[in-house]
Amino acid sequence: MMNTFAFVIYPYLALTAFVVGHIYRYRTDRLTWNAKSSQFLETGALPVGIILFHYGVILALLGHAGGLLIPQRIYDAMGISGHSHTLVAYYAGLLVGNPAFIGILLLLYRRVARTRIRATTTMNDFTTLALLFLTVGAGLYNVLFGHYEVLYTVAPWLRGILTLTPAPELMRNVPPTYKIHILSAFTLIGFAPFSRLIHIWSAPVGYLFRRLVVFRRRTVRA
Amino acid sequence: MKIKAQMAMVLNLDKCLGCHTCSIPCKNVWTNRAGAEYIWFNNVETKPGIGYPKKWEDQDLRKGGWQLKDNRLSLKAGGRIDKLVNIFYNSDLSTIDDYYEPWTYDYGKLASSPARRHQPSIRPVSQITGENMDIKWGSNWEDDLAGVTETGGGDVNFRGLAHETYLQFKKVFMFYLPRLCEHCLNPACVASCPSGALYKRDEDGIVLVDQERCRGWRYCVSGCPYKKVYFNWKTGRSEKCLFCYPRTESGQTTLCAHSCVGRIRYVGVMLYDADRISEAASVEDEKGLYPRQTDLFLDPNAPDVIDAARTQGIPEPYLEAARRSPVYRMAVDWKIAFPLHPEFRTLPMVWYVPPLSPLASLADADSPETIIDRMRIPLTYLANLLTAGDVEPIRLALERLMALRSYMRANRLGDVQDDETLHRLGMTPEIADAMYNLLAVAKYRDRFVVPTTHRETEVEPHEFQGACGFS
Numbered sequence: 001m002m003n004t005f006a007f008v009i010y011p012y013l014a015l016t017a018f019v020v021g022h023i024y025r026y027r028t029d030r031l032t033w034n035a036k037s038s039q040f041l042e043t044g045a046l047p048v049g050i051i052l053f054h055y056g057v058i059l060a061l062l063g064h065a066g067g068l069l070i071p072q073r074i075y076d077a078m079g080i081s082g083h084s085h086t087l088v089a090y091y092a093g094l095l096v097g098n099p100a101f102i103g104i105l106l107l108l109y110r111r112v113a114r115t116r117i118r119a120t121t122t123m124n125d126f127t128t129l130a131l132l133f134l135t136v137g138a139g140l141y142n143v144l145f146g147h148y149e150v151l152y153t154v155a156p157w158l159r160g161i162l163t164l165t166p167a168p169e170l171m172r173n174v175p176p177t178y179k180i181h182i183l184s185a186f187t188l189i190g191f192a193p194f195s196r197l198i199h200i201w202s203a204p205v206g207y208l209f210r211r212l213v214v215f216r217r218r219t220v221r222a
Numbered sequence: 223m224k225i226k227a228q229m230a231m232v233l234n235l236d237k238c239l240g241c242h243t244c245s246i247p248c249k250n251v252w253t254n255r256a257g258a259e260y261i262w263f264n265n266v267e268t269k270p271g272i273g274y275p276k277k278w279e280d281q282d283l284r285k286g287g288w289q290l291k292d293n294r295l296s297l298k299a300g301g302r303i304d305k306l307v308n309i310f311y312n313s314d315l316s317t318i319d320d321y322y323e324p325w326t327y328d329y330g331k332l333a334s335s336p337a338r339r340h341q342p343s344i345r346p347v348s349q350i351t352g353e354n355m356d357i358k359w360g361s362n363w364e365d366d367l368a369g370v371t372e373t374g375g376g377d378v379n380f381r382g383l384a385h386e387t388y389l390q391f392k393k394v395f396m397f398y399l400p401r402l403c404e405h406c407l408n409p410a411c412v413a414s415c416p417s418g419a420l421y422k423r424d425e426d427g428i429v430l431v432d433q434e435r436c437r438g439w440r441y442c443v444s445g446c447p448y449k450k451v452y453f454n455w456k457t458g459r460s461e462k463c464l465f466c467y468p469r470t471e472s473g474q475t476t477l478c479a480h481s482c483v484g485r486i487r488y489v490g491v492m493l494y495d496a497d498r499i500s501e502a503a504s505v506e507d508e509k510g511l512y513p514r515q516t517d518l519f520l521d522p523n524a525p526d527v528i529d530a531a532r533t534q535g536i537p538e539p540y541l542e543a544a545r546r547s548p549v550y551r552m553a554v555d556w557k558i559a560f561p562l563h564p565e566f567r568t569l570p571m572v573w574y575v576p577p578l579s580p581l582a583s584l585a586d587a588d589s590p591e592t593i594i595d596r597m598r599i600p601l602t603y604l605a606n607l608l609t610a611g612d613v614e615p616i617r618l619a620l621e622r623l624m625a626l627r628s629y630m631r632a633n634r635l636g637d638v639q640d641d642e643t644l645h646r647l648g649m650t651p652e653i654a655d656a657m658y659n660l661l662a663v664a665k666y667r668d669r670f671v672v673p674t675t676h677r678e679t680e681v682e683p684h685e686f687q688g689a690c691g692f693s
């Protein structure tokens with residue numbers, strides 16, 4: 001029962017909040033749709049922290065997409081065995097997990113220790129960082145000490161969630177630190193639309209293609 | 223030829239008294255909000271000095287504006303890819319300490335203090351952290367040269383001059399420089415915004431930040447070489463001077479211009495050829511930037527310009543305003559107004575009439591120095607400020623202003639007119655009279671020629687009632 005709630009109901013609740021929340025927020029509250037940069041108030045640990053964190057997390061997300069969403073049998077067909085897949089995942093995990101985690105520590109440090117940043121940090125900002133700390137921390141712990149085979153357990157479970165064919169029994173024997181990682185990640189997903197994480201969707205790739213100086217013409221009402 | 227209309231302003235520095243009146247209504251109306259306490263869309267600086275934010279003019283440090291690299295015009299702070307890769311941390315961003323940490327006082331303590339031997343006093347309290355703080359800088363910190371012996375060396379306008387000389391009491395000079403957004407023809411802030419949130423209004427060239435599209439990537443703040451885009455630390459968005467467009471749309475002038483006690487400000491429309499923008503901003507020799515920008519402006523009385531403008535849909539009120547534009551007369555006809563730091567290559571549209579100043583030395587018959595050379599404010603300093611270092615246009619403007627004074631003096635006293643000097647400077651008595659009228663006695667209607675826009679044709683006014691772009 002607990003298992004079904006945690007690995008079927010909860011993920012769907014989170015995903016629903018994610019989708020509905022983003023649409024709702026974008027339509028009703030565009031004035032706060034931004035990255036809420038704090039660089040203007042205080043640099044200090046920010047440059048190192050924010051860069052390590054972002055590159056780490058973004059690459060980690062891409063790694064998750066590539067490693068978990070694509071079934072192992074496709075990798076098998078490409079001649080990449082489960083063993084080598086795990087090995088690649090291990091080293092890639094170290095490579096991106098460490099910087100991401102160090103980055104979060106630095107960001108948390110300044111949120112707590114620097115007066116101006118503390119004064120302008122909302123509960124929401126802090127919750128976001130705390131959830132990221134938990135998610136990335138557990139993830140890195142699993143890479144370093146977990147050594148649990150996820151290719152035939154967590155990975156197919158996740159694909160089951162996304163293809164609407166949930167298989168919670170796959171999660172039954174997964175070690176607790178993996179469960180923590182997954183549950184905090186889904187909490188983050190559900191919370192994201194209500195936090196500053198909305199800035200992810202505004203990554204301004206359009207900048208590469210538009211003309212530099214923008215003119216806007218008035219639209220005359222019919 | 224692609225004709226566009228542009229709102230522009232001229233400030234006659236010869237008359238600025240440095241009273242800061244202009245900044246106050248602007249502050250009260252536009253930036254009197256949390257997160258914007260430190261923001262002054264209009265501020266008045268004393269020159270020489272390093273200004274607000276500190277050293278805003280030093281683009282080796284601030285990396286604002288454009289540069290010519292390999293014969294191509296590019297943003298000094300780096301191109302598109304550079305910006306996207308470094309978006310997490312903008313290493314060129316000035317921080318709040320370059321402006322100042324906003325503060326207030328716990329005034330209640332003055333009233334609630336028990337009777338004591340000494341007057342009660344209160345300490346400044348940060349509006350960000352709520353803690354006691356020391357005030358270290360501000361938007362008018364250097365008022366009337368305060369601290370200039372410390373900071374003066376950092377003023378880039380001393381280029382080519384031994385600044386130590388001018389910081390000595392005997393040689394010292396000063397004037398005021400009121401500053402606002404330049405609403406440039408080639409705005410670096412607009413080009414720097416990855417989200418495309420900043421834009422130039424097609425109809426009047428006013429540069430705005432779309433508050434619903436700003437995502438807080440803060441490249442506009444570092445990209446603007448005049449540091450006139452500000453980061454609201456509370457909302458995480460950028461804000462800037464809006465040329466009081468809700469006022470100009472109804473034919474009123476901006477708040478800073480309206481309130482100016484010295485009546486130093488002029489607002490008008492300029493027609494220009496938008497097809498030649500990049501050409502004018504890419505002149506190789508920096509000294510060529512000012513004359514090339516002047517060439518962009520189209521004669522609003524020329525029949526072919528009027529015809530072309532009509533065909534291209536420029537509304538009649540704009541054409542009418544352009545014909546009466548005080549800016550055109552000062553910038554183009556009389557050449558007494560100049561752009562601020564044209565070498566930033568943004569083609570700024572708030573221009574300045576350079577100030578005359580008292581004579582610093584006695585005439586020496588053997589010296590080739592003219593009266594202009596003997597003025598307290600070095601020509602080179604003004605040229606570094608207004609023409610990328612070219613002293614000749616500044617000299618001519620100052621000579622014209624001096625000739626105007628002699629002309630008026632002779633008029634008043636019934637003296638013999640020095641027609642020869644007027645003639646040598648390309649002036650006639652008619653021009654001198656027109657200059658006198660505009661510079662000295664012009665009324666509201668002549669100083670501010672602002673066309674009305676029929677905004678109601680664009681939006682349903684009732685929907686926007688009570689709405690405010692900032693929140």
Ligand code: HEM
Binds near residue numbers: 038128309
């Ligand atoms: C996809 C492109 C992304 C861009 C362009 C981007 C950009 C930014 C920027 C400019 C800031 C403000 C930094 C400052 O304070 O000056 C920021 C903050 C932040 N970003 Fe991102 N980000 C991206 C993706 C992500 C992702 C994928 C995550 C996490 C899942 C994330 C989490 C955060 C967090 C938590 C902060 C606040 C850090 C703090 O100040 O404590 N971002 N981001």
Ligand code: SF4
Binds near residue numbers: 239240245400
């Ligand atoms: S109100 Fe006019 S005279 Fe006073 S500081 Fe401003 S621009 Fe100068």
